[in-house]
Amino acid sequence: MQNQEEGxxxxxxxxxxxxxxxxxxxxxxxxxxxxxxxxxGPSGSGKSTLIRCINYLENYQKGSIEVNNILLxxxxxxxxxxxxxxxMVFQQFNLFPHxxxxxNLTLAPIWVNHATKKEAEETAKxxxxxxxxxxxxxxxxxxxxxxxQQRVAIARSLCMKPQVMLFDEPTSALDPEMISEVLDVxxxxxxxxxxxxxxxxxMGFARKIADCVCFMDGGEIIEKNNPEDFFNNPENERSKLxxxxxxxx
Amino acid sequence: xxxxxxxHKYQNLQYRKGVVGWIFKNLLSSPxxxxxxxxxxxxxxxxxxxxxxxxxxxxxxxxxxxxxxDFSGGACWFFIDAxxxxxxxxxxxxxxxxxxxxxxxxxxxxxxAVTTNILSAKLKIRxxxxxxxxxxxxxxxxxxxSIFGIEILHPIVDTGKWGGLILTLILSLGGIMLCFPLxxxxxxxxRCDSMPIVKYFCIAFIEFWRGVPLITILFMAAIMLxxxxxxxxxxxxxxxxxxxxxxxxxxxxxxxIRGGLxxxxxxxxxxxxxxxxxxxxxxxxxIMPQTLKLVIPGIVNNFxxxxxxxxxxxxxxxxxxxxxxxxSTRDPKWIGFIIEAYVFAxxxxxxxxxxxxxxxxxxxxxxxxxN
Ligand SMILES: Nc1ncnc2c1ncn2[C@@H]1O[C@H](COP(=O)(O)OP(=O)(O)OP(=O)(O)O)[C@@H](O)[C@H]1O
Ligand SMILES: [Mg+2]
Numbered sequence: 171m172q173n174q175e176e177g178x179x180x181x182x183x184x185x186x187x188x189x190x191x192x193x194x195x196x197x198x199x200x201x202x203x204x205x206x207x208x209x210x211g212p213s214g215s216g217k218s219t220l221i222r223c224i225n226y227l228e229n230y231q232k233g234s235i236e237v238n239n240i241l242l243x244x245x246x247x248x249x250x251x252x253x254x255x256x257x258m259v260f261q262q263f264n265l266f267p268h269x270x271x272x273x274n275l276t277l278a279p280i281w282v283n284h285a286t287k288k289e290a291e292e293t294a295k296x297x298x299x300x301x302x303x304x305x306x307x308x309x310x311x312x313x314x315x316x317x318x319q320q321r322v323a324i325a326r327s328l329c330m331k332p333q334v335m336l337f338d339e340p341t342s343a344l345d346p347e348m349i350s351e352v353l354d355v356x357x358x359x360x361x362x363x364x365x366x367x368x369x370x371x372x373m374g375f376a377r378k379i380a381d382c383v384c385f386m387d388g389g390e391i392i393e394k395n396n397p398e399d400f401f402n403n404p405e406n407e408r409s410k411l412x413x414x415x416x417x418x419x
Numbered sequence: 420x421x422x423x424x425x426x427h428k429y430q431n432l433q434y435r436k437g438v439v440g441w442i443f444k445n446l447l448s449s450p451x452x453x454x455x456x457x458x459x460x461x462x463x464x465x466x467x468x469x470x471x472x473x474x475x476x477x478x479x480x481x482x483x484x485x486x487x488x489d490f491s492g493g494a495c496w497f498f499i500d501a502x503x504x505x506x507x508x509x510x511x512x513x514x515x516x517x518x519x520x521x522x523x524x525x526x527x528x529x530x531x532a533v534t535t536n537i538l539s540a541k542l543k544i545r546x547x548x549x550x551x552x553x554x555x556x557x558x559x560x561x562x563x564x565s566i567f568g569i570e571i572l573h574p575i576v577d578t579g580k581w582g583g584l585i586l587t588l589i590l591s592l593g594g595i596m597l598c599f600p601l602x603x604x605x606x607x608x609x610r611c612d613s614m615p616i617v618k619y620f621c622i623a624f625i626e627f628w629r630g631v632p633l634i635t636i637l638f639m640a641a642i643m644l645x646x647x648x649x650x651x652x653x654x655x656x657x658x659x660x661x662x663x664x665x666x667x668x669x670x671x672x673x674x675x676i677r678g679g680l681x682x683x684x685x686x687x688x689x690x691x692x693x694x695x696x697x698x699x700x701x702x703x704x705x706i707m708p709q710t711l712k713l714v715i716p717g718i719v720n721n722f723x724x725x726x727x728x729x730x731x732x733x734x735x736x737x738x739x740x741x742x743x744x745x746x747s748t749r750d751p752k753w754i755g756f757i758i759e760a761y762v763f764a765x766x767x768x769x770x771x772x773x774x775x776x777x778x779x780x781x782x783x784x785x786x787x788x789x790n
Contacts (some may be wrong), residue, residue, distance in 0.1 A: 253692070253693060
């Protein structure tokens, strides 16, 4: 059984509606320190919505989310505290196109964490090296390939020294030949013990890093299992169907 | 030869290289195009020689008054020479023209410093911001000679005496500079769904000022405002006209900026939010820089329109560039030079507008960071 004290993200009875549409239905979810959780499921099942709730990019109507023992609420200060713990990597990278790579990485440390420019640049360069693109520091995002941009986005998140990283389909917008360079970076991070929640359709990658796989459909978590069991003999009919479809592609 | 053969030969001409090919391809490719080409040549034949004759060959370059001019012939450019000071400086006292000249010099240096690469990028921004804040005061002090009632230069020249090109520049540059902060706030306010009062105030403000003709606003500022203000409040006409222009222009600029804001992808906001940037940091560091870059063409377009629209201040009795030029021809000694006056003013407007437009194209290219 998981140790409740260790849980860094605790979600209880989370419910969210878009108007009449019930997107998230009674989500219960626990993520421990250093745990890697992969969330998968068909399109429109609410995966993005769920992880976007964790740093309050989306609001929700019922239930509670606790991050590193901070209970998330509508309060600005609380949201800021939570966002200091988690950082997010988006499907579309969302780099700032008017700033150089280095400026993209140093902006938040300087303006949010009040680091000096020198400190921020040192950290930025360290993380750029970690994602293997230190040569590109003075270029603009528009001059990089998709895979490089996503690695910059990961480095930008790392510069904020988060406790948890959220990935929302980090490779879905990439050309096939660039997927592995990004996944490799995420795998390295995982191996170093970063806590992460990853929404992905890359099943090989999921099998490699996941401590736990959550399968979502219709706004519910249908199955929560260790990767071995989930991929080899899924309990649920819908998970079976989903895996079949994914493997066929 | 059969008709089809002629046609075929004619078609082949279009594929020739060089001038002949170009002419057949671009000017003579179809019967309609042939017709249009010859019609255009005929028009040019009518216009160009006549213009050259009037402006140069038959023009009179020297003289003392309209008696020296043969009005049936060419232009009498000595009129411009004689009335040059009025057109450029309005009624500014002749002995103190060094003051407006100093202002021209300051403006020219600032514009050069900001638009060329003499300064490094960092210095340029610092200089630009400092200039934006201090120049209005400096220019005002130099021209008027006093500020807040304290005399700094002798003599004090009342704003009613300012005129000509310098007034046009003050109204247009001052208008666009001062309307900017207001326009940005209005655009942001109008998109602020979380604060309905702010939002609806901004909408009402924009729609009101955008719906009223500038002439009406100027008229109100000049005639109505003094009646409404408490007895004895002194507030000069230039200031009132400028405020009217700023409020009017801010409404337009706000809509241009709002258009730009709408083009910024939602992901930019989300990335900034997830990095924990506050609303103002997000706006100032992420959203506005990208928005302003997008709306350069729109803003320049508005500035050019404003530059020319400042000539409307003539209806409230101010002597801007155009009004000074035309007004100069009312002097009995100079009656009859209205065409020269319009042409000269037109050339100055055109140079300023064309220069602005060219610079904005250059700026757009330079700021383009996608390759
Ligand atoms: N702003 C919104 N308003 C209304 N409905 C929305 C909104 N955003 C998402 N939805 C709906 O909520 C459901 C869940 O969306 P979500 O983006 O979380 O799905 P997802 O599992 O991430 O799918 P995908 O794999 O395609 O990214 C979808 O049916 C979507 O249509
Ligand atoms: Mg999604």
